[in-house]
Structures are given as C-alpha cells and as structure tokens.
Amino acid sequence: MPLPFLTNAQAPLTNEVETVNEHGVRGVASIPAERPLTVYVDRRELVTLMTLGAHPEWLVLGFLRNQRLVHSLDEIASITVDWDVEAAAVKTRRGIAKFKERTAKRVVTTGCGQGSVFGGMMDEVDSIRLPEGKIAQSQLYAIVDAIRVKETTYKSAGSVHGCALFECTKADGANMLLFVEDVGRHNAIDTIAGWMWLQQADMPTHDKVFYTTGRLTSEMIIKSAQMGVPIVISRSGITQMGQRIAQQLGLCAIGRATGKHFLCYAGADRLILQPELADPKLRTVA
Amino acid sequence: MPLPFLTNAQAPLTNEVETVNEHGVRGVASIPAERPLTVYVDRRELVTLMTLGAHPEWLVLGFLRNQRLVHSLDEIASITVDWDVEAAAVKTRRGIAKFKERTAKRVVTTGCGQGSVFGGMMDEVDSIRLPEGKIAQSQLYAIVDAIRVKETTYKSAGSVHGCALFECTKADGANMLLFVEDVGRHNAIDTIAGWMWLQQADMPTHDKVFYTTGRLTSEMIIKSAQMGVPIVISRSGITQMGQRIAQQLGLCAIGRATGKHFLCYAGADRLILQPELADPKLRTVA
Numbered sequence: 001m002p003l004p005f006l007t008n009a010q011a012p013l014t015n016e017v018e019t020v021n022e023h024g025v026r027g028v029a030s031i032p033a034e035r036p037l038t039v040y041v042d043r044r045e046l047v048t049l050m051t052l053g054a055h056p057e058w059l060v061l062g063f064l065r066n067q068r069l070v071h072s073l074d075e076i077a078s079i080t081v082d083w084d085v086e087a088a089a090v091k092t093r094r095g096i097a098k099f100k101e102r103t104a105k106r107v108v109t110t111g112c113g114q115g116s117v118f119g120g121m122m123d124e125v126d127s128i129r130l131p132e133g134k135i136a137q138s139q140l141y142a143i144v145d146a147i148r149v150k151e152t153t154y155k156s157a158g159s160v161h162g163c164a165l166f167e168c169t170k171a172d173g174a175n176m177l178l179f180v181e182d183v184g185r186h187n188a189i190d191t192i193a194g195w196m197w198l199q200q201a202d203m204p205t206h207d208k209v210f211y212t213t214g215r216l217t218s219e220m221i222i223k224s225a226q227m228g229v230p231i232v233i234s235r236s237g238i239t240q241m242g243q244r245i246a247q248q249l250g251l252c253a254i255g256r257a258t259g260k261h262f263l264c265y266a267g268a269d270r271l272i273l274q275p276e277l278a279d280p281k282l283r284t285v286a
Numbered sequence: 287m288p289l290p291f292l293t294n295a296q297a298p299l300t301n302e303v304e305t306v307n308e309h310g311v312r313g314v315a316s317i318p319a320e321r322p323l324t325v326y327v328d329r330r331e332l333v334t335l336m337t338l339g340a341h342p343e344w345l346v347l348g349f350l351r352n353q354r355l356v357h358s359l360d361e362i363a364s365i366t367v368d369w370d371v372e373a374a375a376v377k378t379r380r381g382i383a384k385f386k387e388r389t390a391k392r393v394v395t396t397g398c399g400q401g402s403v404f405g406g407m408m409d410e411v412d413s414i415r416l417p418e419g420k421i422a423q424s425q426l427y428a429i430v431d432a433i434r435v436k437e438t439t440y441k442s443a444g445s446v447h448g449c450a451l452f453e454c455t456k457a458d459g460a461n462m463l464l465f466v467e468d469v470g471r472h473n474a475i476d477t478i479a480g481w482m483w484l485q486q487a488d489m490p491t492h493d494k495v496f497y498t499t500g501r502l503t504s505e506m507i508i509k510s511a512q513m514g515v516p517i518v519i520s521r522s523g524i525t526q527m528g529q530r531i532a533q534q535l536g537l538c539a540i541g542r543a544t545g546k547h548f549l550c551y552a553g554a555d556r557l558i559l560q561p562e563l564a565d566p567k568l569r570t571v572a
Contacts, residue, residue: 022564158523237445239320278308
C-alpha cells in the first residue's frame, strides 16, 4: 500500500513571555506554543485545530481517521503543512464521499482540545469489538514510572496534556512507543492515531495501552476503542459518560494512577491484580 | 425589559460507580455526572453540550450570548430544559437572523468543554474595549483563599472545572458572587455569562474578576473580555494565544495562583503589587 507523502513541519514548542510575580520581580516564563492549523481536504476547508505543532501531519491524519472521514491510509495522497499560512493541505486520491453531509453535525464535548466531534461517533460504539488483552499491576506501575521520569514540555512550560502509547509484551515491563503533548489532549491522542496508522496496517493492539494525563472522557474512551486499544490509564479521574462507555465496550479504564495508587473504573477483568506490589501504608485510601 | 422564562431543571451532580483499587479492594467512587444537552433554537438543532447539569438554563443562555447568536436578553422568550429528552428548547421572540450562516464555521480550540467556537469570535477581539479596573495583591489572595475553602464537586468527585465571579469593592477583600462547576470549563464560564445577563443589563464589570481552575486559553480570555471583565485569575498556566490576546486587549491575566504565589502574564498595569504580603521564603521562585 502506498504511504501518503507527509511534510515534517515541526514548529518550536515553547515561547518565552515576560512575567511579574508576587514579589514584584520581573522574569521570563516558558509557555507552550499554540498555533491555529486550518485543515483543507481537496481545497475544501474542514476545521481549524489549535495545536502545539509537534507533529502536525500525524495530527491531521489521526483527526481524519478518528472522525471516520478516511477509512484507509491509501485514500490519502499527501498532507502538506505550511506554518507560514497556518494550513494543512490534504490531498486525497479519490475524494471523500458525502463530505458535506458527514461534517455537518456538531457535538461539543467535554474533552480538552478537539472538543468537536462530527456526528455519528456514538453510533459506532455498538459495532466496536475490542481484542483480548490484559494488563498486570506491575506493567501499570512501569507505565506510571516511565511517564514520571519523562522530560516534557509540561515540565518546562506547563499547560499541555500528554498522551503516550505503550506496548506491554514483557511480564512486568512496558515499552513506550510514542509520547505526544499538545495544548489539547484530543490532539495528542489523534496524533498517536495518525502515527499508529503509518506503522503498519495490521499492528496488533491487544498488547497496547494508552496513557493520558487528562481526564477519561467519553471521547478519550471512544478514540482508544476505535483504534483497538483495550486499556486506558490516566492520572486524572473519569466522567460519567466515559465510565459508561468503557463499561459497555469492556474497555479497562484506570484512573487516579499516581505512585502506587490507582482506581479501576471499568473493565476490571482485564486487570491482573498483584496487591503484594501495592504500598501497604496506603491500604485505607479508597 | 421582559426577562425570559426559564425552567429550573437541575440534575444530580454526581454518580456512584464501583471501583477496584491497587489492594484489590472493591469500593464505590463518586464521579461527576455528564449529560448530553441538545440545544434547539426555534426548533432548529444548534449544538449538543456535554454538561454536569447544575444550571442548564444559564448555560444555554450564556452559550448563545458568548457565541454572539443573541445580542439582547429580550430576544429570548423562554428556555425550557427537559432532561428526559436531554433537550433545551430555546424560543426567541423574533427569530435569529442568518442563523445558518452564523453557525456554519467551526473552530476546534484548545479549551476544555465547549471547544467549538462558531466563526468570527476572533474578528471581534479588536472591537472590545475593556473598562478601567485594577486588582490589589490582597484582593487576589482573598480570591485564592475563598476558592480554597469552597466545598465543591471537584473535592468530592474530581474531574470537573470550576469557575467563579468575584466582585472586588473592598480594598482588601473579594466577594464571591457565583461559583459554577462543569465537566467542561467553557460550560462553567458560559453559565456565569448567562447568570450575569439575568442580573441587570448595566451591571458594572470594572470591579469584577473571573477565577478559573483551568488553563488560560484564548477562549477563556476572549469570553471574559466579551463580558467586560478585565481581570482573570487561574491556578493553572496560560497558552500562547491566551497570553497574546490578553496583551492585545490589556486584560490582566494571572496564572499559577496558589497560596501566596502567582505569575502575571499580561496586563500587569492593572495589578497593584503589595510584595510585603508575599511569602519571603518563596523569594527565589520564578
């Protein structure tokens, strides 16, 4: 299958701004970049994404995939990002059928960043069948630890969400395949979706785990499920729709994951508990 | 001026779900409710908002106002929320001119929650003139403290954003007029906008201050400015577009406000520094 041609238009991720603090002292702080990127599909304007700009081509690819506007990688001929005009030009090989209809319905959701889901995503939930796949408590701890030591834009500038894809093939370890940050966390997960698509069409997903710094909203759960990833971990909590959809899908949703603590909100049958690894001092924490 | 008729359809704010923790102990956790609310204007579908459901009528009113779909309160005859059908029916007195055109353009932004801004909001920034208005460091500390002691859904269930409107008439105090939480922080600020509109058309805003638990994104800054509130405080940071627009508007944007620390990112001329109130031990913190 021919891969699409992609530019590699990474932009600087942080900016310095002047500040004044509570002592009246002037200083300089690093803040995350935030750039508008207007996506055109075959010269028709689709959407403007506000992004950090780390991997704009993967972001656009993942956005098209997660919005179900494109079903196969070979539909895309090229994605050309030009920051001078703040535009991503997508060229398809055969056009997108019913483009106007399929982008007409708008749902404003809870999530950060890509808060706009074009209609019909919820309709799809019923048709998703997730692969087998479990996670051991030791693997979960390895993931939390890998995130903890990661050097990030968040650490230097704050105000971004991070998202990572892990592969859990070893019994007590986890391999970080990709780590993406963006001003919107849905941009981060879309970027991962785009990257996954470029790797190989038949990449197995039963052994993959998503990690996000943001809340487990319905959108995060659905996007993970759409990509066939059956386990999602967050250091934040979960919303009601997120929990309900995870339960319905049989997706393992683990929140509040910091240090040795976590709460599994749904799909606990995918979690191989090893309570002997937990911190006995935290025994009373709910 | 006739006020619109509003229902008062508050819904339960939290739900209990079963969990399992790292000790293998089963428990029950409170999570925030998250309900779809589809807004119909004169029977035409406008948008579906995902909301906690605390003040759905104010939310819808503020959404219409902040999207500039409605310019005066007397355009609205009624807002009727019915959770059984997850719908808010808005009845206008004279219809909304060019409804279809004005809701056609879509920008997916950084913010949580209402991430979809109908086109043209940025065009308006240039025309906004903010009122005079300053904040003393003592007032800022009073606001941070009032938020700290507030009993919240966040404390009981996590995963929501809070937003508050303060009035600073006393030299070293601040009066909390309204505190709103929602699964999306743009819902929270829209709810405050709706409430402000209902109070009085000519409510002075030079002495008002917004507080948000979320990041200072471009949308948060613009929405505050649209309501004439010249000072915004957050315990989080700021994004590049947020900082740039605040600077352009002369809006005072203060982030990282916890305890006695804060960073002013823009509009520092509105901040009356009282460094003698700062914690001298934190002198080295940037």
